[in-house]
C-alpha cells in the first residue's frame with residue numbers, strides 16, 4: 001500500500017545544491033510555495049560525495065545531508081542521458097566537466113562520442129528529494145526528451161543546455177527564455193510532481 005506523502009508546512013527551505021544555475025531555477029519554480037530560501041552554500045554545509053548509482057539515490061543523499069543541519073532540505077540530482085553513449089554522461093554529468101566545471105569541454109566530449117552515430121537523441125533527467133531532519137524523504141523524477149546539436153548555441157542556460165534542443169522546438173535550452181524552459185524542462189516535470197505531493 002502506498003504511504004501518504006508528507007507535506008511541507010514550514011517557512012524555510014534549504015536548497016541543498018552548490019550549482020548556481022540550479023539554485024536559480026529551483027527558487028523560481030518553488031517561489032509561490034515557500035516563504036524563505038537558503039542554500040547549503042550559505043549555511044556553510046559541505047558538498048557530500050555523490051556515491052549513489054541512480055539520480056534518486058544521489059538526490060536523497062544530498063537532501064539528507066543538508067537536512068541533518070535541522071531544516072527541511074531539497075536536493076536536485078540531474079543530468080543528460082544519451083542512449084548512443086550507453087546512458088552517459090548520466091549521473092556523471094557534473095563530473096564530466098571536471099573540477100573546473102568546464103562544460104564547453106564536457107559538451108565536446110559528448111559530441112566526440114557521437115561521431116559516426118546516427119542516433120542523436122538525449123534526455124535530461126531531474127530527481128528531486130525533499131528531506132526532513134527526522135530522516136523522512138519524498139522523491140520524484142522528471143524527464144525531458146530532445147536532440148543534441150553541434151555547435152552549441154545560446155548562453156541563457158547552464159551546463160549542457162547549449163547543445164540540447166527539446167522535442168517540438170528548433171532552439172536549444174541555451175537560446176530559450178528561462179520562463180519558457182521552466183514550463184517544460186525535466187526540472188519543471190519533477191517540480192509538478194513534487195508540488196502535487198508535498199506543497200499543495
Ligand SMILES: O=P(O)(O)OP(=O)(O)OP(=O)(O)OC[C@H]1O[C@@H](n2cnc3c(O)ncnc32)[C@H](O)[C@@H]1O
Pocket residue numbers: 016017018019022047050062076077078079080093094095103124157158159160161173185187
Ligand atoms: O550536486 P549539486 O551541488 O546540486 O550541483 P551539481 O552541478 O554537481 O549537480 P549534479 O550533481 O546534479 O550534476 C548535474 C549536472 O547535469 C547538468 N544539468 C542538470 N540540469 C541541467 C539543465 O537544466 N541544463 C543543463 N545542464 C543540466 C549540469 O551540468 C549539472 O552540473
Ligand SMILES: [Mg+2]
Pocket residue numbers: 050094
Ligand atoms: Mg553534484
